Amino acid sequence: MAGLKPGEINLGTTIMAVKFDGGVVVAADSRTSTGAYVANRVTDKLTKVNDRIYCCRSGSAADTQAVADIVSYHMDLYSSQHGERPTVKVAASLFQEICYQNKDNLSASIIVAGWDEQKGGSVFEIPRGGSLHQQEFAVGGSGSTYIYGFCDKTFRPGMNREECIEFVKNAVGLAITRDGHSGGVIRVAVITKDGVDREIVYGNALPPQYTG
């Protein structure tokens, strides 16, 4: 299993995706670090794979960008050949195939989420190792460890769109505060059959929390 090479750019990160009836909400912080230096403080880790499917990237910036580029290509090809958008499951399977077959050389942990005609909203997580896990909500990246408790306590199946947005903003906000490799702004994208609505919560306007 590859780790990051010394000096390699790290997408330290907190990433998250939640399913609701009608679509998904994806969110991420915006810090890219090289060791202790913040190489990019306004990164966009929410990467479009097609018009209704996004992936959230954590791990090596290079590895995840390369994988996402390849999957986007294949998604385009699928649409051309089939005349319709591939489902979220197809996208997730493509990610899995690359991550699993190249597990020795990749440091990539990816959440795939989106909306398709068949299933509505879906969330899939592909951790290091290249296994595939469908979930109601998923958190990933170094910052995620600090918010498992918060998420387990707060999440309820069947939350609506606004509740999901609140949920991810609070969760990613907490992780940003505690995790040195997460920071900057909270980028949020809501994906439904009508399209993608993106929003940003600036780092000086995080949801209220106790900070000691």
Add this chain to the structure above:
Amino acid sequence: MDPITLEVPHMLRAPAAAANQGANAHTSSQPIITGTSVLAFKYKDGIMMAADTLGAFGSMARFRDENRFMQVGDTLVGAGGDMSDFQYMKHMLEDMQTREYDMDDGQRMGTRSVYKYVSNVMYGRRNRFDPLWNAYVVGGVEGGERFLGYVNLYGTTYEADCVATGFGAHLAIPMLRKRVEGRADEVTEEEAVAVLDDCMRTLLYRDCQAFNRVRRAKVTARGVEVSEPYALQTDWSIADYVVGYGA
């Protein structure tokens, strides 16, 4: 390092290509998301098996709704170890079933055949220093006879009345041997469930990586049935008797 290749996943391939595919792809990898014990033993109506629903990430209980069983025709395969490699094995087994179906020769893959297939894949990968980091339990009823086998990442195989993977091999097998080994013809379903739950409870107490959501599965002449996940009862009353540490 070979370039990243992306074949459209899991199309039908010739068996020779399938056998090689994936080999040398990950040299002696390490397990990441792991499943712990799988227990199984022979009882009156066939085979009974149990496993929890956890995919652990090191010491963390990360994925809590995993299904570590796979049904292959009338055979049940239970997996411990790396979950990505198990998912890969599931694809291999599905491809195998598709090839067999397409042959349309009136033959059905029996449990021994499925076991042989899994064993050969595991040993073949081991010989290339590229193991699937798993331990499998394969069980079924073939021609009226119960079959239960184990195979692991080394390709080591054995068949017995009671088998288990992971922690279960250390803690549960002695319990199973005492209570059901050699008595397969007498053990009723009620007794089998009780023994299985006792063993899973012991593992819950003593295995750090165990999780209290368990699936039970049985294979009988009627085929494979996998239960919905359920929680075990636990007894902590002995805690009342322990005060301090003895100083």
